Amino acid sequence: MYSLIRTVSGFFLILIIFLSLKNNVHANNVCPSPYDTGSGIKTINLPTFQKDTTGKVKLLQKIIAALRFTKNARAREQQRVITIIRTVMADSMVATAADIKKLNAELSLQQNQHFDSLRALINNIIASQEKDTVLAPDETPAEPPAPIPETDVASLISKIIPILQQKEKEERNSEAQQKQLVAVRALYGRPHDKVDTLRLSDTLGVTYTITLGHKAHVIGVHPYWMNDKYLQYNFTALSTVSFYGYTTEKDIKAKNIPPAPLNIFNLAAAAGKSRMFTYYETDPAHIEALLKDEDAQFRCIDSLLPLLQQYQADGINIWFSQLSAKQRDAFSRFVTLLSNYFEHNGQQQYTITVTLPAYDDQSAYDLRALDPLTDHFLIDFTKASGTRAGALSPMKGDARRAIEPVMSRFLNLQIAPSKFILLLSYYGTQWKKSPTGGKDVFTRYVPFSEIRNKYPGDSSVIYDEDAVAAYIEEKDANGDVTSEIWFDNENTLDVKYDYILNNGLGGVAIWPLGADDGYGELWDELAYKFISIDTTFTDTIKLGPPTIVTSSWWTRVVNKVSHEMLTLKLLFTDPCQLEAEKDRDDSFFAYVTLFFFIIALLIGFFYAYNVRMTGMDWPWRKLVLRILIAWVLITAFFGIVTLFLNRDVPFGITHADVTNAKSKCVTIPMLDLLLIFTVGLLLGMLIMRILIRPLLSKNDKP
Structure with a gap:
């Protein structure tokens, strides 16, 4: 009982003390820490958004304010937002709440989540504001716009920052691309057999060769109507050049190649690239006439092999469009006949590729039967289809024409990924937009060069991030979209090339080369992605x-004597072999001749002196005379050898004709010459003995 009373009393005592003290509650105030040396209550001012009482706060100011108090915002992100807004909107431009809502709505769409799309959207806001600010003379100004909600500004910032981060990444990739292209271009025209040395230490190094290779196949298709635009092609970026210009006529006879010579093959061969013909047919009647008649197929195949041999091509690409299901087996038999014919009649191994539609709705191609007969399949993403404006080769979307679902379907056939090559287009597509939101109508293919000429700036380009494609809206005088042009540029092709390399596909084929005539960014992207620098x-x-x-x-x-003995051997057998020794020193035999000549003079003086002093009765006269004659003959022999070896003597055996570098050595062996000389000497003595000596009188005889 005592403990209970003590507990209750203590509780009431504490309550009375607490109520007797003065307690102030401060908003935004905190109590000091026990470790704070200061005294009293300290106030911390929490950041708050500035109230928009006028409804005319600039978009730039709103973005800066929002970034300043965004938890994860960094200084460089803030600066990038300021930079982008300043480049597309004037400082005096006022952003209304409707503008912010419109930007938020547009940036929520996947196709607008790109840097250039952001610029286009803000430019549209500028244009619409300028149009709305033009008032009639008797028109009164509108009411001030409503304040912009802070939540809308914060949402806008959260969408803009990732776009600017993506732009920064693209700029870094562009810098890496330029460095790679500088290294690749430095090797253009480099001799393939040039050897360099890398120093490992002060006394040790390694020799190596550098060549340009390819990470995957790069096939460029040159159609005959591009004429001489091939003169501007970067053949180094290609691994194969395909000429599109061989087809059949109604009688199934091979149509002649255009009369202009295929100089593109000569340039490709000089660059070490493979050459290929594209055998195409777009007329279903011609295809039917060919595939139903085996004799027609043999006549067609008989015309293909001489064509490949004449132009030294390496293979053929079969590109038939609009095959039907009933032609499935016939087409497989035709490719089988072509493969067997090339294998048994060609002097080299020719490659065979088949171009397939992205969506084979009729199952006209038996890929499992064609797989062992062909080297590659070209998947065609160059045909426009559908009733909605869109890209020729979107990455995602429609399962009949988007790259990812199409290739997933092909790869499920258990065929090696390296056999599939994506055929991408340098053409864009123009679509007429329905004013009522109905079906769009495809109107024409637009070359990349025409798009760049008509729209040189990037501000008009909008990107669909889902399809990985670019498009441009064409508008009438009222600002309504009348048509769209969808196309691929270096930014969208960058993603598709990465898809090819990352998935181990066979490569890319470009249709058609020359559609970008006058612009080099597509060539740069192709070289950057596919050219590799191979060091051996x-x-x-x-x-x-x-x-x-x-x-x-x-x-x-000993070495000198051995070398000169070899020279004598060649003189007696094949003197022309001495021409291979361009640095041969011919002075040796000249000194030998001079030595023997001096000794012969000394022997001659010795013989003459003793005959003069002693007379003909000198006992050593005959011996010394024989030695002198032998010595003179040896001296004469070496003298002749010296003359034959001397390149400055016109009648020398190894004389070098400096006026004609292609002149051939024409001579006879020394042994043959000595035989001729000996036979001539013997004949002379025989004639003297038989014919001339009997005619002489005794007094005339020596």
């Missing part, structure tokens, strides 16, 4: 000064 290390070498091997005097004499 060949050997490890010493970088120190070469060691000079000194040999003895006797070794040098």
Whole structure:
């Protein structure tokens, strides 16, 4: 009982003390820390948004204010937002609540989540505001716009920042691309057999060769109507050049190639690229006449092989459109006949590729039967279809024409991914928009060069991030969209090329080359993505000064004598082989001749002196005379050898004709010459003995 009373009393005591103290509640105030040396209550002012009492707060100010108090905002993101807004909107431009809501709604769409799309949207707001601010003379100004909700501004900032981050990433990729292209271009025209040396240390290095290769196949299709635009092609970026210009007529006979020579094949061959013909047919009647008649197929195939041999092509691409289900087996038999014919009659192995539609709704192609007969399948993404404006080769979307679902369907056939090559177009498509929101109408294919000429700036380009495609809206005088032009540029092709490389596909085929004539960004993107710099290390070498091997005097004499004996051997067998020794020193035999000549003079003086002093009775006269004659003959022999080896002597055997570098060596072996000389000497002595000596009198005989 005592403890209970004590507890209750303590509770009431604490309550009385608390109520007797003065307690102030401060908004935005906090109590000081016990460790704070200051005294009293400290106030922290929490940040608040500035109230928009006028309804005319600038968009730039709203963005800066929102970024300043966004939890994850960073300084450079704030600066990027300021930069982009300043480039597209004047500082005096007023953004209304409706403008912010419109931007939020548009940026919520996938196709507008791109830097250039953001610019286009803000430009549209500027245009609409300028149009709304033009008042008639008797018109009164409208009421001030309503204040912009802070939530709308914050939502806008959350959408803009990722777009600017994506732009920064694109700029970094562009810088990396330029560095890669500089390295690739430095190797243009480099001899394939040039060897470089890399220093590993002060005394050791490795030799290596550098060549340009490809990460995957890059086939460029040149149609005959592009004429001489091939003169501007970057053949280094291509691995294969395909000429589109071979078809059949009603009688199933091969149509002649255009009369202009196929100089594109010559340039491709000079660049070391493969050459291919595209055998195409777009008329269903011609295809039916060919596939139903086996004799017609043989006549067609007989005309293909001479064509490939004449232009030194490496293969054929079969591009038939509008095949039907009933032609499925017939087409497979035709490709089988072509494959067997090339295998048994061609002197080289020719490649066969088949172009397939992205969506084979009639199952006209038996891929499992064609797989062992062909080298690659070209998946055609160059045909416009559907009733809504869109890209030729979207990444996602319609399962009949989008790259990802189409390739997923092909890869499920258990065919190697490396056999599939995406055929992408350098043409855009123009669509007429329905004013009532109904079906769009495809009107024509537009070359990339025409699009760039008509719309040189980026402000008019809108990107569909889902389809990975660019499009441009064409508007009438009232600002209504009348048509759209969908196309691929370097930004959209960058993503599609990455898809090809990351999924191990066979490569890309470009249709048609020349559609970008005058612009180089598509070539740069192609080279950046697919050209590889291949380095092959060949050997490890010493970088120190070469060691000079000194040999003895006797070794040098032996080597010299051996070399000159080989020269004598060649003189007696095949003197023309001496022409291969361009640095041969011919002075050796000249010195030998001079030596023998001096000795012969000394022997002659010695013989003459003794005959003069002793007379003919000198006992050594005959011996010395024989030695002198032999010595003179040896001297004469070496003298002849010296003359034959001397390149400055016009009648020398190894004389070099400097006026004609292609002149051939025409000579006879020394042995044959000596035989001729000996036979001539013997004949002369025989004639002297038989014919001339009997005619002489005894007194005339020596």
